[in-house]
Amino acid sequence: MKIVAQDSQELSEEAESASLCSMFAGEETFGIDTGKIREVLGKRELERVPMAPAFVAGVVPYRGDVLTTVSFRALLGLPENTETGCVLVLDDDSGGQERFGLMVDGVGGVVTVQQKMLEANPCTLDAKCKWLFDGAYKMENGLLIQLDPQKLRPSRLAETGMFRNGGGGENA
């Protein structure tokens, strides 16, 4: 009986807190649920794909597959970084076999956040960022913007048609 009670308590705590992997792009800090990250590949040189949509940073070999990698900077409408970015491998849990990569400027560490610290997107956010962002956690040292990997999938991004010619506000 006792053990069961403990378990349920832990569960409820877990439900309230989440562990995110923090990452950086431009000036801001972002986070993705660690459960949805398959691997952090670190700094990688990508093979560019000519004529690809602007949000595709290139392709990278990963365990016998060729991963299409999304450039997060391009999605935000930031200019291309001269340094090589960090590549994360994200899993597609919607049943499809579509693994993909996400390139950011750098990867931080695992941060545990409380659900109650999450706040929804501000209503003034432009459409593109509304699509990309999934609310923000109010951390002590600034905001951590949550991302939903499902919405970063290359095929979804292509479907929305918002990021065809480079993301961001002014850049488009």
Added chain:
Amino acid sequence: MRHGKRLSGAARGDKSLLTNGLVPAPDKRGVDDLTQEFIAESQDGLDRMERCLTELETRPQDSQQLVAEIFRAVHTIKGTTGFLGFGRLEKLAHAGEHLLGSLRDGRLPVTEELISGLLRLLDGLRAILNLIEETGSEGSRAGDEDSALIAELAMLNGEEAPSQLAEKPAPVVPIKVAEEAPSPASLEAGSAAANTQTSGSSSGDKTLRIDVEVLNRMMNLVGELVLTRNQMLQSGVESTNFPELARRLDSVTADLRETVMQARMQPVGNLFGKFPRMVRDLARTCGREVRIEFSGQETGLDKSLLEAIKDPLTHAVRNAVDHGIESPADRVLAGKSAEGCLRLRAFHQSGSVVIEVSDDGAGIAMERVLAKAVERGLVVPEQAKEMTEREALQLIFLPGFSTAAAVTTVSGRGVGMDVVRANVEKVGGSVELESKVGVGTTLRLRVPLTLAIVPALVVRSGGQSFALPQTALVELVYIPARDREKVVERVGASEVYRLRERLLPMVWLDRLLSLKNETEAHGFYMAVLEAEGCRYGLVVDDLLAPEEIVVKPLSAVLREIGLFSGATVLGNGTLALILDIAATAARAGVKPVMEEQEQEAVEVRQDEASFLVFEDRARERTALPLGVVERIESVPISRVEYASGRALLQYRGELLQLRDDGNVLEDMDGLQDEEASVTILICGDPQTKSGRMGIVVRKVLDVSDGNMLEKDAANGEMDLALVNERLTTIFRGFAGEVGKSWREVA
């Protein structure tokens, strides 16, 4: 009296079928493993039965064995269904078994009606099996058709035929069917059968039967791979036995690859097996008499490729029966036997598999093709008038072309040869068509052995690597920077290159892909490519090594670009995109060209020939007509062997004599270098394919056009030619008289 009893029995059977169909209905979640296995097994059995039935018709002498086989298939189904509780299936199978039993005991002769009836039984069984696979129950909606079929089978068995029909003469079977089932229904049933047939094959696409032996070998090799990895991890890169481990890894990988490929190989016969029945049915519908012949059924082809060519091949066979082979009356008028012959041939040819569909029908009438093309607006009448036979045949591959005078149920629905060609080219193959009016038509599908691994040339452009499939590569041209202005000419805005006096459109890969142009001073390369009838020169910055690449699919977003057919990891660990040659041509606006122009050009220049120029003795240029050089091989010196003072080479299971007039081998032996290799030209007479020999040369210099000089006293009766305006000796004659014809030159 017996008759009445029988009918009531059938009626009662229907009722029980109804309830039977309803009872398992609540459990519609799916099909359990046991049933799944039963379905797969039964489908196999039915496939076998189908094959045997069509064979039975053509080879009645083997009937005993064939009937036994068919009987077994039906009997197995009957036995298992009873156990699984599929009453409807059991009943039908039982009726079939009963009839087959009589056939086996020799109480019935093999007639066309009988075989038609058995084929209908086969369709019926298959339809029920598919229904079970889809819904989990055998259903009851087509129960009436069953009883009709069962009654038909019983009648074929010579049992209680219904009295009103018993008085009619023999060919009552089709009439009876027409009476019992209204024609729209029977048509529907037919199309349903066709549909289920395709769905059945699609579920079969996902499974593959593999010899346990092969699987064991694979497992062994994987074990070997793991062991090697462990050893490598333990020993580290610096260890002395690392090279040996790397070698072992290499051989294990190669073996594993071969074994996996072998497992994927399926005999083409699996595909051919479906045709006898199809041809039989088609021949009926179109009123033709067709015999089908196979050869090379055992030729292996990758499973995925086999699937890919299934539709094109089916289409080709349909075309051959419907359009190719004439009606028996016409054939007799044309002085041919009433029965047309359709031949399906599969064989290996230079690293690819060729599948031929040939008929001895009417051939393709050029006038009709041209008239149709003009009517469809594919060519203007003036163009049509000037077209040669081969050009006109190419028109058939254009979209929206069909020569069928009327749209029949069989073919001529606008899905034409263009789809056949597109499908075959999608897997890296090609299609050729040959036709002679009154003699027949041959369609040749050429497909690579396997899809997963293709030989490719890796090139660089704009700082990126790209892989070009070797199948599309015709030749490579190097253009030095200083010649650029001279050789690149302009027609309007487009740039062209004069390749052997023909203008070749040039496509700059970096410009096409809007890559950053890193212009190098040294010059550039042009790969002459050909795909879907388009020939163009693709300009790239540099050539890297030819490599066997493993094709990896791209994600949907990148496939949409339409220029890349995949990606591959190169030997150095970087990625290269595989260029889709045909799509690149289309993107660059290259239009298909007609091959004839080239042929004519070749004829005009007959006195001029192409030569392979090489150096055997120092300072001396010798040339061979390009036509006789089969290959240029680089052979390790250790592989050259000697017998009674003569140098010999074991080459592809053949012993080749080596000619070494420049004493290259002696010089090489002097170097005492085990690793050294010599260049050997493998030559043979292209016509007779005999008298092959190897010529040891120091260096291959060039391939060039040249003019033969006339033999006269001035040049000492030697075979000389001017190649690139330099005097060159011609090496000639090796068919048979190798020794004598070798000319000495000062």
